[in-house]
Amino acid sequence: MKTVDSNTPGNAPGAGRAADGRPEPDLDELRAAGIDVDSSSRRRSEYSYDASNYRVPPLAVVFPRTAEDVAVVARFAHTRSLPLTSRGGGTSMAGNAIGTGLVLDFSRHMHGIRGLDRRQNSIVAEAGVVITALQDHVERATAGALTFAPDPSSKSRATIGGAVGNDACGNHSVRYGRTSDHVLELQLVTAEGYRLTAGPRGVAATDPQDGAAVAAALGITAALSRLAGEYLAPFRLDLGTIPRQVSGYHLAELLPENHFNVARALVGSEGTCVIVISATLRLVPKPARALLLCLGYPDVVEAARDVPDILGFNPAAIEGIDDAIVKTMQYRRGADSVRGLPAGNAFLYVDLDGEDADDVAAQADALLAALRRNGRIRDAKVVPDPGERASLWRVREDGAGLAARLYSGEGNSGGGNSGGESWPGWEDSAVAVDRLADYLSDFRDLLQAYALQGVLYGHFGAGCMHVRITFDLRSDEGRGVFDRFVRAAAELVVRHGGSLSGEHGDGRARSALLPVMYSPVIMESFRVFKAIWDPANLLNPGSVVEPAPITADLALAGIPERQWRTSFELAPAATAPEGLDPFVHAVQGCIGVGRCRSSSGGVMCPSFRATSDEKDSTRGRARVLQDMVRSSPTVAQGWKSEDVREALDLCLSCKACATDCPVGVDMATYKSEFFDHFYTGRFRPRSHYALGWLPRWLKLTGRIAPLVNAVMAGPAGRLLAQAAGLTTHRAFPKFAGGTDWQRGITGQHRTADPAVKGSRTPPADVVLCVDSFTxxxxxxxxxxxxxxxxxxxxxxxxxxDACCGLTWISTGQLGTARKLLARAAATLDDGSDRPIIVLEPSCAAALKKDLPDLVRTDQARRVARRVRSFAAAVSELAADGWRPVWPGGAAPQAVTVQTHCHEYSVFGERSQQAALRAVGITDIREATGCCGVAGNFGFETEHYEISMKVAEQALLPALAATPPTTPVLTDGFSCLMQVAKLEPNRNPYHLAQLLDPEPTVQSSQQMR
Incomplete structure (x- = not known):
């Protein structure tokens, strides 16, 4: 077994020893028990990080399937004094989900839901259940009558175990409080491996026949009772003073007036006391009617001053965001990605609900009247449209990622915007609502005093503020400022009667600051509570009690200064800290928020949705790349790293992460760059020559298309496909003759001919670029x-005549790609600003995005600015007043569309929908997700199975719901091939064919 590397350069453990110096145990004992354990260097890189500033390499990662698996692992670890860290979605911003020993990932297998009780309004969910999955399950099972209330912004990937560990709250905590308010019982495993159940009256053995567990439960209950009696007065005076007092342990729950509720006392203990297996949770009624009111203010302080009055109208949520976050969302995803905002520099979302729509509307009117009397509000808008509401909530939910690297063109509440890096570390403080405005005003002064900037957003209705700050965590000087600032911030929030953490927990980020907030007596009670459960200090050591300094184990510390030569001009380079290599800055853009691990919404990350393996998430790949650039011993080979190659293997290069990731991590570009270096001087996979060189082969097949088609349709075709590394489960398309594309062109066209360019004939209005696939x-x-x-x-x-080089880009053959793109730029740069309309969306995206990034000339940038996808061109034509002439006189009643991932990423996620709506089609079913073919990926033998699993996520269900007479649009050739595989009798269309005023002119190939 390889040794686990230390985070501190020059302090690596010796052979056969873990990072803390202990001898490495033989993990084969666990494997022999049927437990999934992975100690590979790649896996340890993936789990060295969460969403915090910290990096701690584990010894191994365990993927338990049952409660008994967890008990076995706990006993194994206990007998070897091996630390254990529980992990759900890995989205902890405080460093709660990383550790030196064994990391238990519950999200992979333990997502069972059972025991829905309509009489008690309760349900049992295992620790690995994703919150949105639980909400969907409950709402389906109760016909929308009940739901699970806590809804943190990370709910689409955060798990129940994580919510219990941090006492997560969410956007609607004004109405529903914290997770602890919804926990009835916890099923748990102790550090010694006992299976217990904690409830509102104490602790009991989960199995009453287990004598050792019964004895352990009795001893723990007695010890907790003594603790509550000894610290009765301090618990009453110092704990639970504000609704969002999450820091420390919730020991006030042990008081007699709280019924000695051990289950709730354990909520928020961050995995330091017990391992939570499952939870019995309280469900709440779901309101029949809801209305979102969006309020615009001059700044966040003025917004905060109105919150006490808003609370008087019994809202379900009061959430706030800064305009800088909105601008970043629009920059990243397009201007229409945020709709429904009023005028202002800061905004409050106020969610009102009830059983009667008229009553809710009247409540909104009364609230607006009261706020206008206050005189602070600048503008307001009621948002009834579901699409607008979804776009607004998405920008709030992505706040952490968007604030990490803000769009550099706008200011922010910290007094300007560098457009550079922002980090957590003091992102989770909370105060009483009536002190929020004054606290925020003082906090902005503190930022200015330390020459730092930060964008404030969060749960205004609960007094809980999120902020990411422009800390310099790379230098000794910057880390010193970080240390001094957070200590000053802790003193500030305590002066305002607040809590260091209002939701994320203390972890490695704030535990060392707890003595600023709590007296020595309370701190001692925390130590006693931890010792009752975990006397050997094996569960998530270093959090809450006995913490390391907040500057220990910082992920950005100790990274060697090295230049990584790249072909791409990486977009974040312009905002990289001075002297930092652009590639390092780019791959470190991933901050771990984990949106790529969502199972619904957006397109990213199709491979993770197919495998549920961290390795196949954008985040997992980024973490391995981050270890590569720090020259970690686990990924020490740099560009030749087999760990990185393995991590990138199932990346479909769909580019969705460049849009869906709140930070804009562009894994398709990083994969292309890495493969270019990795395969230099090596033989490539055969498919890289077969499909990577496709435009070259098409020049040959265009001359002998009938012969090639005859060969490929027979037994020889299967042999050729196998020899080329291509799957035989997917039929090859028919090759067209080299001039077939010209047959349907009418006499009104103009060809790209030097003679024509030099003539006096007026130039055509647009350039229609016929790509290789078309x-x-x-x-x-x-x-x-x-x-x-x-x-x-x-x-x-x-x-x-213009090839975008896409197939060479996707296979990492960037020298050839650059040459082809340079030629394309020379061909298309004619001195005009005429739109260049490209029929294949992936080729349009390559000319729009990859051309300027690879060629890096003014000519390339001029051409890129002119490029349109066909759908974008249709929207522009419609905006100018054009309407299509429909065969039969009427538009199709409905359309199903598979938007190509590259078009989604580069031209906007609504590009196809916008075009269809612009021409009068409103009943649109969109298969929101990757089709699974993704260029060469779905044709490769080793990737075929995954490509079909990806198709099952969105495309297959959409096709199943589409009647045979309803048109299916597949502008992307890859999407066309997947539809042909899934439904061979279906006749998909390109948007141009749907809008064609003379469809009978189309060749028989489309109609076959």
Whole structure:
């Protein structure tokens, strides 16, 4: 077994020893018991991080399937004095989900839900259940009558175990409080391996026949009773003073007036006392009617001053965001990604609900009247549209990621915006609501005193504020400022009667600061409570009690200064700290919020959704890359790292992460860059030559298409596919002749011909770029597109001479890709600003995004600015007043559309929907997700199975719900091939074919 590397350079453990110096145990004993244990260097890199500032490499990662598995692991660890850390979604911002020993990942297998009790309004959920999955289960089972209330912003990937560990709250905590308010019982395993159940009256053995567990339960209950009696007065005076007092242990729950509620006392203990296996949870009624009111203010302080008055109207939520976060969302995902905002520099979302819609509306009117009398509000908007509400909540839920690297064009509440890096560390303080405005005002002064900047957002209705701050965690000087600032901030929040943590817990980030908030007596009670449960200090050691300094184990410390030569001009480079390598800055963009681990919403990350393995998430890949650039012993080979290659293997290069990731991590680009270096001087996979060189092969097949099609349709075709590393489970498309694309072009077109360019003939209105995929496999689309443009009064200059190099980019052959893109730029840069309309979305995206990033010339940037996808061009035509001439006189009643991932990422997630709505189609079913083929990925033998699992996420259900007579749009050739595999009798369309005023002109190939 390889040794676990230390976070401190020059302090690596010796052979056969873990990071803390203990001898490494033989993990084969666990494997022999049927427990899934992974101690590979790649896996340890993935789990060295959570969403905090810290990095702690574990010895190994365990993926338990049952409660008994956990008990076995606990006993194994106890007998060897081995630390144990519980982990759910790995989204802890305080460093609660990383540790030196064994990390228990509950999210992989332990997601059972059972025991829905309508009489008691309760349910039992295992620790690995994702919160949204539980909410969906409950709402389906109760026909929308009940739900699980806590809804933290990370609810689409955070687990019940994590919510219990941190006492998570969420956007609607004004109404529903914290997770502890909804916990009835906890089923747990102790550090010694006993299975117990904690409830409102004490602790009992989960199995009454287990004598040792019964004795342990009796002893723990007695010790907790003595603790509560000894510290009765301090618990009453110092704990539970504000609703969001999450820091420390919730020992006030042990008081007689709280019925000695051991279960709730354990909520928020951050995995330091017990290992939570499952929880019995209280469910709440779901209101029948809800209305979102969005309020605009000059700044967050003025917004906070109105919160006490808003609370008088019994809202379900009062959430706040800064305009800088909104601007970053719009920059990252397009101007229409945030809709429904009023005027202002800071905003409050006020959620009102009830059983009667008229009553809720009247409540909103009364609230607005009261706020206008206060005179602080700048503007307000009632948001009834579900799409607008969803866009607003998404920008709030992505606040942590968006604030990490803000759009550099706008200011923020910290007094300007560097556009650089922002980090957690003091992101979770809370005060009483009536002191919130004064606290925020003083906090902004504190930021200014330390020359730091930060964007404030969060749970205004509960007095809990989130902020990411421009700490410099890379230098000794910067870490010193970090240390001094957070200590001053702790003193500030305590002066305002508040809590260091209002939701995220203390962890490695704040535990050392607890003596600022609590008296020595309370701190001693915490130590006693921890020792009752975990006398050997094996469970998540270093959190809450006996913590390390807050500057220990920082992930950005000790990274060697090295230049990583790249072909791409990486987008974050412009905002990288001075002297920091752009590639290092880019891959360190992942801050661990884990949106890539969501099972619904957006497109990212299709491979994780197929495997549920951290390795196959954008975050998992980024963490391995981050270990690579720090020259960690686990990933020491740099560009030749097999760990990184393995982590990137199932990346579909869909580019969705570049849009869906709140920080804009562009894993497709990093994969291409890495593969370019990794395979230099090595033989590549055979598919890289077969599909990576596809445009070259198309020049040959275009001359002998009938012969090639005949060969590929027979037994020889299977042999050729196998020899090329391609799956035989997917039929190859028919190859078109080299000039077939020209047959459907009418006499109104102009060709890209030097003679034409030099003539006096007026130039065409647009350039129609016929890409390799269209030319080689869908030639009929070119004529359809030209006829659509002609129907809109646009003449088109058609060219098939510009190759975007996409297949070389996706396989990491960047030298060739750059040459082809440079030629394309020279071909298309004609001195005009005419739109360049590209029919294949992935090729359009390559010319729009990859061309300027790889070629890096003014010519490349000029051409990129002109590029449009066909859908984007249709929206522009419609905006100018054009409407299509529909065959039969009417638009299709409904359309199902598979938006290509690259179009989604580069041209906007609503590009296809916007085009269809612009031409009068409103009944649109969108398969929101990757089709699974993704260029070469779905054709490769080793990836075929995953590609089909990806298709099952969105495309297959959408097709199943689409009647045979309803058109299915697949502008992307990859999407077309997946539909052909899933439903061979389906006849998908390109948008140009759907809008074609003369559909009978299309070739028989499309209609076959």
């Amino acid at each position: 030319r080689g496999f869908r030639p009929e689309v070119a004529g359809a597109a030209q006829r659509v443009l002609a129907s809109a009064g646009r003449t088109a200059e058609c060219t098939a």
